[in-house]
Amino acid sequence: MGIIKSNNLEFEYINHKEDGEIESVNKAIAGVNIDIEKGDFIVILGHNGSGKSTLAKQMNAILQPTRGSMWVNGINTKDDENLLNIRRMAGMVFQNPDNQIIGSIVEEDVGFGPENMGVATEDIWKRVEESLTSVKMLEYRRHSPNKLSGGQKQRVAIAGVMAMKPDCIILDEPTAMLDPNGRKDVIKTVTELNKAAGVTIILITHYMDEAVFADRIFVMDDGKIVIEGIPREVFSQVERLRELRLEVPQVTELAYELQQAGVALSDGILTIDELVEELCQLN
Amino acid sequence: MSIKLENINFFYSPDNAFKKHALKDINLEIEQGEFVGIIGHTGSGKSTLIQHFNGLLKPTSGHLYYDNSNIFDNAYHLKKLREKVGLVFQYPEHQLFETTVLKDVCFGPKNQGLDEKSCIERAGEALKLVGLKEKYWDKSPFEISGGQKRRAAIAGVLAMRPEVLILDEPTAGLDPRGKNDILNQIKKLYQETKITIILVSHSMEDIAKYANRLIVMNQGSIYFDDTPRNIFKRYKELEAIGLAAPQVTYIMDRLRRKGFDVSLDAITIEEAKEEILKFLGRDK
Numbered sequence: 001m002g003i004i005k006s007n008n009l010e011f012e013y014i015n016h017k018e019d020g021e022i023e024s025v026n027k028a029i030a031g032v033n034i035d036i037e038k039g040d041f042i043v044i045l046g047h048n049g050s051g052k053s054t055l056a057k058q059m060n061a062i063l064q065p066t067r068g069s070m071w072v073n074g075i076n077t078k079d080d081e082n083l084l085n086i087r088r089m090a091g092m093v094f095q096n097p098d099n100q101i102i103g104s105i106v107e108e109d110v111g112f113g114p115e116n117m118g119v120a121t122e123d124i125w126k127r128v129e130e131s132l133t134s135v136k137m138l139e140y141r142r143h144s145p146n147k148l149s150g151g152q153k154q155r156v157a158i159a160g161v162m163a164m165k166p167d168c169i170i171l172d173e174p175t176a177m178l179d180p181n182g183r184k185d186v187i188k189t190v191t192e193l194n195k196a197a198g199v200t201i202i203l204i205t206h207y208m209d210e211a212v213f214a215d216r217i218f219v220m221d222d223g224k225i226v227i228e229g230i231p232r233e234v235f236s237q238v239e240r241l242r243e244l245r246l247e248v249p250q251v252t253e254l255a256y257e258l259q260q261a262g263v264a265l266s267d268g269i270l271t272i273d274e275l276v277e278e279l280c281q282l283n
Numbered sequence: 284m285s286i287k288l289e290n291i292n293f294f295y296s297p298d299n300a301f302k303k304h305a306l307k308d309i310n311l312e313i314e315q316g317e318f319v320g321i322i323g324h325t326g327s328g329k330s331t332l333i334q335h336f337n338g339l340l341k342p343t344s345g346h347l348y349y350d351n352s353n354i355f356d357n358a359y360h361l362k363k364l365r366e367k368v369g370l371v372f373q374y375p376e377h378q379l380f381e382t383t384v385l386k387d388v389c390f391g392p393k394n395q396g397l398d399e400k401s402c403i404e405r406a407g408e409a410l411k412l413v414g415l416k417e418k419y420w421d422k423s424p425f426e427i428s429g430g431q432k433r434r435a436a437i438a439g440v441l442a443m444r445p446e447v448l449i450l451d452e453p454t455a456g457l458d459p460r461g462k463n464d465i466l467n468q469i470k471k472l473y474q475e476t477k478i479t480i481i482l483v484s485h486s487m488e489d490i491a492k493y494a495n496r497l498i499v500m501n502q503g504s505i506y507f508d509d510t511p512r513n514i515f516k517r518y519k520e521l522e523a524i525g526l527a528a529p530q531v532t533y534i535m536d537r538l539r540r541k542g543f544d545v546s547l548d549a550i551t552i553e554e555a556k557e558e559i560l561k562f563l564g565r566d567k
Contacts, residue, residue: 047458048429095456149325176456179324179485181525206458209530245460250488250530250552257556262565272530276537282563283543 001074003168003200004036004059004090008068011054011223028054030223031068036202038167041194043211044204045234046220047245052204055220056172059202060090073167088117091161095173097153106148106156107132107141113164124163131162134197135189151182155189162193168200169193175207183207208235208249212270219244236268251275284350284367284446284479286313286336291345293331305331306342307503315446318473318480320490320511323500324525329483332500333449336481337368366395369445373452375436379424384415384435387424391443402442409441410434412476414468430461434468441472448472449481454489466493487529491515491550499526516547531555 011029014022028051036042046052057063058070061077070077072086094100103109110128119127132138135155145153154174161169171190175183187210193199203210211217217234219227221244227234235241235248238256247253255269255278264282269275293306306328313319323329334340335347338354338361347354354364372378381387388406389399397405410420413434419427424435433453440448450469454462470493473480484490490497490511497514499507501524507514514521518528518536531550535558538545545558 048461151325173456180527181324206456206462208459242460245458247459247463251534254531254534254552254555254559257552258559261556261560263560263563272534272537275534276541279538279543279559279563280541 001071002035002040003038003073004034004071004202006032006034006058006065006068006070008033009055009058009065009070010067011058011063012066013054028223029058029065032223032225034218034225036168036200038200039194039198040200040215041191041213042200042202042216042218043214044202044218044220045206045208045211045246050220050244051223052220053172054223056092056170056202056204059168059170060092061086062092084117088113088164089166090168090170091164091166093154093157093161093169093171093174095176097150097157097177100157100160101145101153104144105141106137106143106145109145109156110159110163113160117164127163127165128159131159132156134162134193135159149182150178151185154178154182154186158186158189158193162197162199166199168202170202170204172204173206174203175205175210183210208247208252211235212249219246231270232268234268235270284315285348286368286447287348287351288312288335289346289348291335291342291347293335293340294343295331297343305503306335309345309505311498311505311508313447313479313481315479316477318470318493318495319482320494320497321481321483321500322485322487322490322497322526323506327500328503329500330451331503333370333451333481333483336447336449337365337370339365339370366391366443367445368447368449369440369443371437371440371448371450371453373455375439375453376424376429376432379432379436379439382423383421384410384424384427385420387435388438388442391439395443405442405444406438409438412441412468412472413438414464430457430464433457433461433465437465437469445478447479447481449483451483452485453482454484454486462489469493487511487515487527488531491529491531499524512548512550515550 009029009032013026013028015024017023044052061083064078072090075082075086077086101109107128110131111124114124114127132141135158137155175186190201194201212231214231217231218225235252238248241248251272252269255265255275259265265278288309288311291306291309295303295305321329341355349364379387385406388409389402392402392405415434454465494511497511515528515532518532521527529550535545535547535549543562545562549555549558
């Protein structure tokens with residue numbers, strides 16, 4: 001069993017009327033089966049309302065399944081006794097950096113998690129230092145989070161999760177509100193945590209270029225996973241992705257358009273290097 | 284209409300230790316019918332700049348003219364200016380508040396003093412311009428999708444029939460289709476009504492596709508002010524200030540180095556495709 005596994009997972013948002021009667025039921029997850037290996041870098045794509053964020057919230061038991069099951073490191077997320085344990089193992093980073101920072105200086109914010117877990121004071125400071133180092137924010141430890149850029153704030157949020165020594169980090173559109181530099185820094189940070197520290201990464205994004213180097217991609221629609229595969233397989237399905245309100249990286253789209261016009265290129269070209277090389281061979 | 288900025292300087296907190304020189308000696312003129320993109324990283328002064336365009340911020344020094352009138356003259360009617368220069372903030376859907384979409388869009392014209400019938404007329408016109416179908420007009424703004432909310436919010440500004448529409452990252456957080464839909468709608472609006480558009484964006488790809496002029500901000504100053512095509516050719520200078528050209532520019536550049544006779548003028552996928560096909564001799 002992988003680190004995150006689900007079996008026929010379903011989840012319904014239920015709206016109640018004032019008298020408690022059920023007004024409407026919205027099935028946000030409609031039968032998801034996933035099995036994510038420890039150490040993988042996973043990207044989840046899907047249009048607004050496809051169920052990505054709801055699925056993410058199942059992965060650290062913020063939400064629990066209506067039907068079916070979800071396991072984190074073998075522990076069922078319906079096991080209320082183990083909730084804190086699950087949330088330590090699977091940390092979450094959200095879209096808006098301003099909504100998840102609570103400390104008045106950076107190091108206090110990062111220490112909040114381990115402090116709540118009852119880690120010894122000495123150990124807390126050690127963890128704070130280690131995790132700020134891992135996101136390259138150590139020099140800002142005594143700064144006020146208010147004065148940081150969006151990208152820096154997100155890296156502090158990631159450090160806050162790292163201080164709890166998680167096995168897995170789930171990031172729900174962490175770059176949506178950042179400028180290109182901030183985006184690059186955050187993606188570089190999570191990639192390094194994945195490679196160097198072996199942390200399993202689950203990244204939800206609308207930026208296709210952030211998905212190019214993933215180990216696997218899941219594409220969601222209507223609460224289900226409709227495409228699953230390595231980036232090359234997924235991004236070679238240009239028309240299918242368009243139907244799902246998504247797109248492909250610019251270089252992949254250009255290669256696809258050239259292919260349509262009769263140029264003999266491979267399917268699913270992902271980088272500028274690949275495209276230039278293939279065009280050179282044709283010339 | 285024209286907006287003219289002369290030697291504009293702006294300081295945040297000018298009187299204490301947090302003093303920040305946010306705009307440095309800005310000179311620029313925007314004419315009727317332009318589609319201007321503004322790019323720059325966080326803290327470069329983009330948002331400060333656009334809040335000058337409708338007098339929300341008053342420059343510490345310098346002059347700002349709208350149709351040759353100084354907007355900070357005592358006699359100038361700033362409220363009227365804000366009807367002519369509509370500003371759509373980031374995440375504008377957070378400002379929706381009425382019980383129905385139509386009522387929400389009526390709020391602007393109602394404040395302009397129009398009677399109910401004209402308000403509804405204006406609101407309907409604006410909602411059509413942003414492509415929000417009639418079946419949504421009587422819904423609560425909170426039960427429609429993210430992309431639809433965003434359209435409703437933009438319609439709220441359009442209902443005042445502005446001459447200039449300023450949009451601060453109008454597609455942040457939307458999925459790719461939602462993003463393209465909104466930008467295409469803005470382009471259509473631009474072509475049909477000849478309204479002046481000022482678009483703040485983080486995406487060079489979007490600027491390449493839609494804008495006919497690009498202003499690049501860096502540390503409170505204007506770094507480039509030219510056509511996107513001319514600016515992207517100087518991608519090394521863009522990189523020096525932490526920005527980059529669209530992916531297409533890099534592809535064309537790499538191909539040229541490999542001996543392909545293709546033009547760096549191509550900045551969109553469509554143009555790049557034409558150039559490459561022409562070079563390979565398959566354009567017929």
